Amino acid sequence: MSDRQQVSIYPGEEEVLGAVVELRSAGFRILEVFAPYAVHGLERAAGLRRSRIGFVTVTAATIGSLAFYFFQDWVSAISWPVNIGGKPYSSAPAWIPVVFETGVLAAGLATVLALFVRSRLYPGKRARLIDPRITDDRFAVVLEIPDSGFDAATARKICARHGAESVEEGAAPEVGKKPQRPTTTSVEVRR
Amino acid sequence: MDRAAWALREPLIAGDKTPHQVTIDVSRPLEGKPTPLWWAAFLVSLATLAVGIAAITYQIRVGIGTWGLNRTIGWSFDITNFVFWVGIGHAGTLISAILFLLRQKWRTSVNRAAEAMTLFAVMCAGIFPVIHMGRPWLAFWVFPYPNFRGPLWVNFRSPLLWDVFAISTYFIISAVFWYVGLIPDLATLRDRFKSGVKQRFYSFFSLGWNGSLTVWNRYEAVYLILAAALATPLVLSVHSIVSFDFATSVIPGWHTTVFPPYFVAGAIFSGMSMVVTLMIIARQTMRLEDYLTHRHFDIMTKMILATSWMVAIAYATEFFIALYSGNEYERFVFLNRALGPMAWSYWIMVSCNILVPQIFWFRRLRRTLPVVFVATIFINVGMWFERFVIITTSLHRDFLPSSWASYAPTKIELATFAGSFGLFFTCFLLFCRFLPVIAMAEVKGVLGSHLKPRPVPVTDEPILEAAAARSANAGLDEAVIGGPDAVLLDLSPEETST
Numbered sequence: 297m298s299d300r301q302q303v304s305i306y307p308g309e310e311e312v313l314g315a316v317v318e319l320r321s322a323g324f325r326i327l328e329v330f331a332p333y334a335v336h337g338l339e340r341a342a343g344l345r346r347s348r349i350g351f352v353t354v355t356a357a358t359i360g361s362l363a364f365y366f367f368q369d370w371v372s373a374i375s376w377p378v379n380i381g382g383k384p385y386s387s388a389p390a391w392i393p394v395v396f397e398t399g400v401l402a403a404g405l406a407t408v409l410a411l412f413v414r415s416r417l418y419p420g421k422r423a424r425l426i427d428p429r430i431t432d433d434r435f436a437v438v439l440e441i442p443d444s445g446f447d448a449a450t451a452r453k454i455c456a457r458h459g460a461e462s463v464e465e466g467a468a469p470e471v472g473k474k475p476q477r478p479t480t481t482s483v484e485v486r487r
Numbered sequence: 488m489d490r491a492a493w494a495l496r497e498p499l500i501a502g503d504k505t506p507h508q509v510t511i512d513v514s515r516p517l518e519g520k521p522t523p524l525w526w527a528a529f530l531v532s533l534a535t536l537a538v539g540i541a542a543i544t545y546q547i548r549v550g551i552g553t554w555g556l557n558r559t560i561g562w563s564f565d566i567t568n569f570v571f572w573v574g575i576g577h578a579g580t581l582i583s584a585i586l587f588l589l590r591q592k593w594r595t596s597v598n599r600a601a602e603a604m605t606l607f608a609v610m611c612a613g614i615f616p617v618i619h620m621g622r623p624w625l626a627f628w629v630f631p632y633p634n635f636r637g638p639l640w641v642n643f644r645s646p647l648l649w650d651v652f653a654i655s656t657y658f659i660i661s662a663v664f665w666y667v668g669l670i671p672d673l674a675t676l677r678d679r680f681k682s683g684v685k686q687r688f689y690s691f692f693s694l695g696w697n698g699s700l701t702v703w704n705r706y707e708a709v710y711l712i713l714a715a716a717l718a719t720p721l722v723l724s725v726h727s728i729v730s731f732d733f734a735t736s737v738i739p740g741w742h743t744t745v746f747p748p749y750f751v752a753g754a755i756f757s758g759m760s761m762v763v764t765l766m767i768i769a770r771q772t773m774r775l776e777d778y779l780t781h782r783h784f785d786i787m788t789k790m791i792l793a794t795s796w797m798v799a800i801a802y803a804t805e806f807f808i809a810l811y812s813g814n815e816y817e818r819f820v821f822l823n824r825a826l827g828p829m830a831w832s833y834w835i836m837v838s839c840n841i842l843v844p845q846i847f848w849f850r851r852l853r854r855t856l857p858v859v860f861v862a863t864i865f866i867n868v869g870m871w872f873e874r875f876v877i878i879t880t881s882l883h884r885d886f887l888p889s890s891w892a893s894y895a896p897t898k899i900e901l902a903t904f905a906g907s908f909g910l911f912f913t914c915f916l917l918f919c920r921f922l923p924v925i926a927m928a929e930v931k932g933v934l935g936s937h938l939k940p941r942p943v944p945v946t947d948e949p950i951l952e953a954a955a956a957r958s959a960n961a962g963l964d965e966a967v968i969g970g971p972d973a974v975l976l977d978l979s980p981e982e983t984s985t
Contacts, residue, residue, distance in 0.1 A: 308506075328699055328700060328701060329699075329700035330697065330698040330699055330700065331698050331700055331703060332506060332671075332675070332698055332928065332931060333506070333671070333927075333928040333929070333931040333932045334703050334706070334707050334928070334932055335932065336932075338700065339700060339703065339704040339707075342700055344700065344701065344704045346704075346708070347704055347705045347707075347708035347709075349705055349708050349709055349712070350708065350712055350716075353712050353716060353717075367631075368643045371631060371640040371641075371643065372640070372642075372643055372644070375638065375640060376637055376638070376639060376640055378642070380642060380644055383644060387644055390643060390644040391643060393646075393649040393652070393653065393724070393728050393731070394643060394648070394649060394652045396720075396724055397649075397652040397653050397656040397721075397724070397728075398652065398656070400656055400660060400717050400720070400721050400724075401656045401659060401660065403712075403716070403717055404659070404660045404663055404664075404713060404717050405659070405663065407709055407712055407713065407717075408663050408667055408709060408713070410709075411667075411705055411706065411709045412694065414705060415699075415701070415702040415705055415706075416695075417670075417694035417695055417696065417702070418694055418695070419691055419692060419694060420690075420691045421694055421695025422690075422695060423674065423677065423678075423690070423693065423695045423696060423697045424695070424697055425678065425697050425698075426697070428678050429678075430678075430697065430698040431671070431674045431675040431677070431678045431696070431697075431698055432506065432507055432510045432675060432678065432679070433505065433506035433507040433510065433931070
């Protein structure tokens with residue numbers, strides 16, 4: 297892929313939403329959008345699919361619950377059986393509260409860990425910002441500039457019509473150093 | 488309120504804020520030097536915490552014989568405080584998770600502080616059972632780990648052990664939920680501060696967040712999963728399990744099936760009151776009037792009123808079943824609660840928890856913050872007494888009259904309880920000083936929500952007719968602008984009366 301991109305900055309959510317919808321319908325390829333807060337519908341408009349991170353949750357919850365069900369059974373009936381009030385050694389109903397809690401614990405930790413790993417978020421990571429105002433109130437749309445056939449005039453016109461404050465084309469600032477490595481800036485927005 | 492305002496709904500955030508203004512307003516308390524008021528509050532809290540630490544050191548050295556417990560009353564002040572603090576810890580997750588699930592946009596102003604409150608309250612709650620174990624340095628024995636004593640395992644049939652798992656899971660998941668919510672705001676602060684220790688701190692913990700929509704997409708999914716799938720059932724389970732400590736025993740007054748819902752309702756009631764108390768303090772001391780508007784307090788006090796009635800129904804059910812059960816011990820315990828030597832505590836509970844919240848039927852009182860402030864403090868006193876009544880009055884009259892006893896807390900117990908408040912407010916004030924009290928990224932998302940047209944369900948004839956009638960009356964196209972005024976829990980239309 298080309299390492300040239302077009303970056304346009306927008307002052308608000310309506311503007312960026314309109315620009316994203318129109319740019320995509322005009323056939324431009326959006327590499328990434330940057331937003332200070334989650335805007336309802338912007339992900340779908342930019343062509344992002346629903347995250348599948350829920351599978352991690354379900355898997356971890358199942359493992360956490362089952363592991364502790366069998367652990368409690370093993371502890372109470374096999375490892376060291378203790379007669380407590382004449383109750384059966386394997387008293388399944390009494391295991392349920394702990395099974396529930398460990399399921400929730402495993403699911404919660406695994407889901408957040410999956411988010412961090414998948415998005416390459418880790419403590420102390422240097423943020424690579426496309427504009428320092430992104431975490432305050434500005435939105436940015438990054439378009440791919442293919443090696444040929446990029447209609448810069450039309451793209452600029454669409455951006456301007458939706459209130460873009462600035463439109464710049466240039467070598468990809470974010471991925472310039474390591475163009476072969478995928479980063480959050482350059483990939484993963486699928487059509 | 489005039490017609491135009493009714494048509495457009497009262498905005499959640501006052502003062503026509505832009506997202507940039509939100510950043511400025513929320514970051515302001517973190518940027519300057521602390522105010523004298525903050526220092527005063529912090530030093531008082533720290534001093535109270537020091538008293539608590541001294542008391543705890545003393546009682547661990549000497550033993551819990553320094554408490555007022557006796558052979559009959561084996562649980563009293565400590566477990567009361569434990570349940571009290573766990574209960575307060577419930578509103579945080581309620582506001583952040585359950586209200587998120589119900590799409591209550593007003594929660595965005597309150598959730599961050601409420602979640603912080605949850606963490607600190609659970610920390611306070613943990614102190615009491617750990618000391619009550621007698622040898623707190625062996626507290627890790629409550630966890631099932633391989634050991635050289637057999638291995639000897641914990642008893643998984645005991646509700647006290649379920650409590651260990653419930654409370655620790657609750658603390659960890661609440662902390663994770665809170666931190667995940669903080670990440671975008673930490674990134675905002677990272678980019679606002681140019682240098683210094685604080686900048687490095689925010690930079691380290693914001694995980695390189697750059698606002699990428701790909702990450703936002705996953706982040707939103709994770710937030711929904713944490714809120715809807717995990718935290719909501721968790722918050723309901725935790726206080727249910729706390730109530731099992733009592734409900735699975737055979738003590739008259741404890742041995743009742745109404746306990747789990749009763750405890751959960753009580754926890755939400757007390758937690759909501761504590762949130763309101765803290766929010767009024769934060770609003771006044773940190774100039775957050777535009778973010779914590781009268782509408783927020785209006786809705787929260789309505790929730791307090793609703794949960795107050797749930798608690799009232801639980802009190803009535805409990806009493807009725809005791810009288811109706813034909814069990815003379817049950818009947819005695821409840822009559823003794825209301826008429827016996829500790830009846831004063833029962834009537835404090837009833838007046839604070841049932842009578843005081845009734846003032847919230849009146850809109851004017853719901854929006855008079857000094858009144859709300861005092862009422863919520865009364866409610867928390869009442870909820871403390873609820874736990875005291877359940878625990879102590881059920882124990883102080885045994886099956887054998889020769890074992891009948893009474894209970895009064897010692898100075899050490901009072902100092903420990905005061906110390907837990909010291910810990911709570913010290914933590915809360917540090918939180919206000921170093922982290923954004925308002926969830927900026929969430930508030931920015933709801934700024935214009937009152938202006939957006941609400942989708943009107945096309946198939947729902949009566950709503951459309953009502954909307955059409957309203958718009959005919961008002962001469963405005965309210966059917967489009969305001970929509971059917973259908974925010975959950977905020978059912979009263981903002982009528983034209985005031």
